[in-house]
Amino acid sequence: MTFSADEDFARQLGAEDPLRHFREKFHLPLGADGGPLIYFAGNSLGLMPKAARTVVERELDVWAKRAVDAHHAADTPWYSYHETLREPTARLVGAQPNEVICMNSLTVNLHLMMATFYRPTKSRFKVLMEEPAFPSDTYAIKSQIVHHGFDPKDALVLAGPRKGELTIRQEDIESALEKYGQQIAIVMIGGINFFTGQLFDIERITSLSQKRGCVVGFDLAHAIGNVPLALHHWNVDFAAWCSYKYLNAGPGAVAGAFVHERHATNQKLPRFAGWFGNDPNTRFRLHLEPEFIPVPSADGWQISNPPIFSMAPLRASLAIFDEAGGMEPLRAKSIKLTGYLQFLLESNHGDKRFTVITPGEMDARGCQLSILVHEHPKELFRKLQAAGVKCDFREPNVVRVAPTPLYNTFREVWRFAKIVAEHH
Numbered sequence: 001m002t003f004s005a006d007e008d009f010a011r012q013l014g015a016e017d018p019l020r021h022f023r024e025k026f027h028l029p030l031g032a033d034g035g036p037l038i039y040f041a042g043n044s045l046g047l048m049p050k051a052a053r054t055v056v057e058r059e060l061d062v063w064a065k066r067a068v069d070a071h072h073a074a075d076t077p078w079y080s081y082h083e084t085l086r087e088p089t090a091r092l093v094g095a096q097p098n099e100v101i102c103m104n105s106l107t108v109n110l111h112l113m114m115a116t117f118y119r120p121t122k123s124r125f126k127v128l129m130e131e132p133a134f135p136s137d138t139y140a141i142k143s144q145i146v147h148h149g150f151d152p153k154d155a156l157v158l159a160g161p162r163k164g165e166l167t168i169r170q171e172d173i174e175s176a177l178e179k180y181g182q183q184i185a186i187v188m189i190g191g192i193n194f195f196t197g198q199l200f201d202i203e204r205i206t207s208l209s210q211k212r213g214c215v216v217g218f219d220l221a222h223a224i225g226n227v228p229l230a231l232h233h234w235n236v237d238f239a240a241w242c243s244y245k246y247l248n249a250g251p252g253a254v255a256g257a258f259v260h261e262r263h264a265t266n267q268k269l270p271r272f273a274g275w276f277g278n279d280p281n282t283r284f285r286l287h288l289e290p291e292f293i294p295v296p297s298a299d300g301w302q303i304s305n306p307p308i309f310s311m312a313p314l315r316a317s318l319a320i321f322d323e324a325g326g327m328e329p330l331r332a333k334s335i336k337l338t339g340y341l342q343f344l345l346e347s348n349h350g351d352k353r354f355t356v357i358t359p360g361e362m363d364a365r366g367c368q369l370s371i372l373v374h375e376h377p378k379e380l381f382r383k384l385q386a387a388g389v390k391c392d393f394r395e396p397n398v399v400r401v402a403p404t405p406l407y408n409t410f411r412e413v414w415r416f417a418k419i420v421a422e423h424h
């Protein structure tokens with residue numbers, strides 16, 4: 001794809017964009033001038049789908065009118081509300097419907113997955129992670145290690161960037177696997193790194209880890225709704241994600257988990273149990289059935305009854321993904337949008353005031369670019385804010401921007417690059 005830096009070209013890309021009308025399905029926050037902000041923070045909190053209000057209000061209404069009867073007698077009974085999310089979620093992560101469950105929040109799901117899949121022994125107790133991982137993941141994993149009576153100093157193996165580099169080489173993950181593989185119980189990596197935007201080769205990491213006898217799981221917080229995934233086909237053991245970033249399901253929205261069919265159907269796997277993970281045929285026999293019989297699917301990891309009001313917006317948001325035709329057309333636009341952004345930044349900055357630390361290759365990134373600003377980074381960030389750009393600043397000098405294909409435009413990318421170009 002060849003790009004051009006003039007503004008007409010941005011307009012032309014916009015006019016040719018088959019997904020351009022999806023922007024109208026979202027509420028765009030307004031800036032001081034009354035116009036919509038350039039919202040490049042979808043990697044942090046996605047925009048609100050207009051339909052979210054309707055679906056939440058519908059459930060409030062049902063609560064008011066039917067109360068306890070709504071568990072079974074509503075149009076979408078609360079009792080099985082989570083089932084409405086199953087198929088659209090499975091499509092997004094490339095799973096079979098029996099391999100996914102929407103529940104809890106992300107870090108909680110990581111713990112639930114670790115409860116099943118991190119079963120350390122004296123000889124195999126290590127955990128391989130990427131560095132830097134999102135802090136919540138590091139806290140979760142370290143506490144799991146301690147919970148099992150091991151010391152993170154011995155048990156945690158980190159694959160990080162080499163000195164002077166900012167992203168992680170695939171070969172360095174592989175050499176960590178080679179060196180410690182026999183002692184690694186579990187490999188837990190973020191599918192896309194939150195800081196650099198680097199997308200890892202999930203399929204290859206999975207097969208190499210499993211060859212060494214390790215269980216392998218991914219945190220897909222920055223990958224779901226951003227890049228196509230094929231978790232079943234890649235044979236990933238488990239995964240977890242949140243729904244408020246690229247999935248646009250609202251603050252603290254119900255998260256999700258994937259358990260590969262070969263584990264999901266194994267009722268003998270240890271886990272933390274609760275009534276909603278139990279076989280629905282005996283669930284309501286309550287005190288009559290003290291034995292837990294897990295559902296032979298990812299539902300067997302569900303613990304509590306579904307939180308309807310934080311699930312409803314997710315329904316609205318997943319419907320938008322389906323309407324857009326799924327991840328393939330979204331990814332096609334995303335590659336263009338982010339490629340265009342990179343082109344503009346690089347054509348502007350032959351003077352090396354900036355370094356895009358996100359990998360340049362399409363198959364090693366999603367929509368996010370992390371821009372390391374060498375001169376006056378905070379001033380640039382303030383300028384961006386004043387000009388109506390919503391993006392994110394990581395101390396000491398990295399600006400993260402995530403143009404998303406559902407609601408961002410090529411003109412916004414052009415305008416953003418112009419502000420950056422004028423920075424001194």
Ligand SMILES: *Cc1c(COP(=O)(O)O)cnc(C)c1O
Pocket residue numbers: 105106107108134136137190194219221222242
């Ligand atoms: C956003 C994010 C989280 C947030 O965790 P919550 O449990 O949803 O608060 C955790 N891990 C990663 C990698 C993230 O990107």
